Amino acid sequence: MPRYDRWTDQEAGPVVRPYALTGGRTEPAGDMVLDLMAVIATAGPVPGPAELAKLSPEQRKLLGLCRTPVTVADSAADMDLPLGVVRVLLADLIQQGMITVLPRQSTRRQARTDLLKEVLDGLRSL
Amino acid sequence: MGSARSKGQSGSQLVPIKIVVAGGFGVGKTTLVSSISEIRPLRTEESLTQVGVGVDDLTGVAEKTTTTVAMDFGRISMGARLVLYLFGTPGQDRFWFMWDDLSYGALGAVILADTRRLSDCFPSVDYFERRQLPFIVAVNVFDDAPDYDVEDVRIALDLDPAVPALLCDARQRSSVKEVLVTLVQHVLAADPGDGRPVPSGQGGLGQPGPVGRATLSGPWRAPPAHEVAPPAVAGS
Numbered sequence: 001m002p003r004y005d006r007w008t009d010q011e012a013g014p015v016v017r018p019y020a021l022t023g024g025r026t027e028p029a030g031d032m033v034l035d036l037m038a039v040i041a042t043a044g045p046v047p048g049p050a051e052l053a054k055l056s057p058e059q060r061k062l063l064g065l066c067r068t069p070v071t072v073a074d075s076a077a078d079m080d081l082p083l084g085v086v087r088v089l090l091a092d093l094i095q096q097g098m099i100t101v102l103p104r105q106s107t108r109r110q111a112r113t114d115l116l117k118e119v120l121d122g123l124r125s126l
Numbered sequence: 127m128g129s130a131r132s133k134g135q136s137g138s139q140l141v142p143i144k145i146v147v148a149g150g151f152g153v154g155k156t157t158l159v160s161s162i163s164e165i166r167p168l169r170t171e172e173s174l175t176q177v178g179v180g181v182d183d184l185t186g187v188a189e190k191t192t193t194t195v196a197m198d199f200g201r202i203s204m205g206a207r208l209v210l211y212l213f214g215t216p217g218q219d220r221f222w223f224m225w226d227d228l229s230y231g232a233l234g235a236v237i238l239a240d241t242r243r244l245s246d247c248f249p250s251v252d253y254f255e256r257r258q259l260p261f262i263v264a265v266n267v268f269d270d271a272p273d274y275d276v277e278d279v280r281i282a283l284d285l286d287p288a289v290p291a292l293l294c295d296a297r298q299r300s301s302v303k304e305v306l307v308t309l310v311q312h313v314l315a316a317d318p319g320d321g322r323p324v325p326s327g328q329g330g331l332g333q334p335g336p337v338g339r340a341t342l343s344g345p346w347r348a349p350p351a352h353e354v355a356p357p358a359v360a361g362s
Contacts, residue, residue, distance in 0.1 A: 037142040037211065037231055069140045073199060073211060077166040082194070084170055105141055113317060115208075119143055119233070120310045122204030126162065126303055 018085045021058055026084060028091030034072045034101070036083075040090065041069040043100035059089055066099050144211045145309065146229050148254070149238035150246025151217030154266045156198060158238060158296035159212045162303060163200030170195045170224065195221055210306075215250070225253060234313045235261040236305055238296065241274040244282050251283055260313045263291040264305045288316070 019026055034040070042063060052060055058079065065078050076086040093099040105111060147155045159165065200212035213228045215221075229235065237250045247263070254261040265279050276291050285291060290312050295301040 035231055036213070036227065037144050039140050039142065071140070071142050071209075071211070073168060073213075074166065074201070077168050077199075080167075080169075082169045102140075109317075113314070115141070115143075116233075116310060116314045116317065118208060119204070119210065120307065120314070122202075122208055122210070123303060123307050123310060126202070126204075126299075 018082045019088075021056065021081070021085055022088040025088055028088045029095050030091060032087075032091040032094065034087050034090055036071065036073040038072050039069045039102045039104075040066050040072060040075065040094075040099050041102055042066045042098060044097045047098060055093075056089075059093060062086070062089055062093060063098060069102055139207055140209065141207050142209050142211055144213060144232045145306065146213050146215060146232045146235040146259075147238060148215040148235055148247070148250040148261075149217070149266075150240065150243055150250075153217070153238045153240045153243075153246065154268075154296035155214035155217070155238055158236075158264075158266070158294075158302050158305070159198065159200035159214055161297055161299050161301075162306070163202045163210070163212055165198050165200055168197050168199055170197070195224060197224075229254070229257060229259055232259060234309050235259055236309055237261055237263045238294075239263055239265045239279060239283070240268060241265060241272055241279065242268065242270075244279065247283065251285070255286075260309070260316050262289060262305070262309045262312055264294040264296075264308075265291065266296045267293050 028034070047055075047063070052063075055063070058081065061079065062075060065075050070078075072086070072090065073083075075090070076083045079086055081089075090099060094101065105115065147158055149155055156165075195216055197214065197216055199214070202210040202212070204210060213232075215228055216224055235250075235254050237247050237254070239247045251261075251263075263279065263283060263285060265274065265276065276293060279285075280289075280291050283291075290308050292305065292308055294305050
């Protein structure tokens with residue numbers, strides 16, 4: 001049962017309005033707006049069949065994507081869902097402890113300078 | 127929030143770096159991004175009740191509550207952990223609400239300019255000056271565009287002398303590479319260098335808080351174009 005029947009092509013958009021997948025909510029739970037570059041990954045014990053059954057197919061797919069750390073932007077691209085919808089779905093999974101936002105690298109001077117130099121070297125070797 | 131079961135320092139396995147590519151509609155932002163990176167599609171569907179007041183004219187379309195923005199971003203993997211993301215800003219004025227979201231935590235920005243429509247990049251210059259996000263100006267050289275000296279462009283845009291400006295060809299990978307190298311060098315030169323954490327939204331290579339509205343500068347409250355402050359005085 002494909003959820004993304006298209007009327008004609010990509011331009012026509014999905015039959016299901018995107019926020020139907022979030023129960024109509026357009027704001028993430030707890031006002032949690034995830035940065036596009038936030039790195040997320042699965043957390044906690046591996047959910048059993050009973051827990052998985054409570055999740056929507058989209059949430060299950062998100063959990064699968066997050067088995068390896070991924071950015072919010074990449075997860076939205078992989079899901080082929082609007083960013084706002086993915087943010088709502090992710091916030092729910094974070095509140096349930098199934099996904100976590102991984103800590104960022106240090107913003108200290110040396111770490112930052114080293115990182116910038118690493119980016120520069122990376123660009124030059126492209 | 128939600129970090130109770132964090133996997134220690136495993137976040138260091140993936141270090142995303144973001145660069146924003148701004149400029150007027152049709153200036154070649156997508157061309158530039160696709161010249162150097164793997165393109166990924168991103169859709170946003172934002173509620174107009176939150177974002178569109180003053181931007182989208184809702185007269186007679188009160189029942190329309192969301193607007194869809196299709197955009198791309200580029201991805202360049204550098205080694206095992208570093209991934210560079212290139213985000214083009216939507217060119218049309220009505221998508222100003224996306225700008226805070228896109229530029230939050232960015233390393234810096236490239237403003238792509240077309241000499242035939244130089245005024246199209248005024249709002250971008252204003253925006254990044256106001257946000258104090260390091261930026262450079264890259265003049266995309268179109269075949270039928272008048273020959274401009276970079277200095278003329280600097281004057282026309284009233285650029286601060288410290289802001290690099292260069293000519294480029296958005297179709298050429300090597301040229302785009304030079305543009306990005308110039309930006310990163312500029313960011314390095316402008317690095318505070320005193321160990322202070324970089325204020326959020328300013329050339330941020332990582333902010334203290336990954337989630338929560340409080341850690342963002344309000345992605346849905348970006349200023350409509352007409353509220354953007356006039357350019358800062360150049361040379362100040």
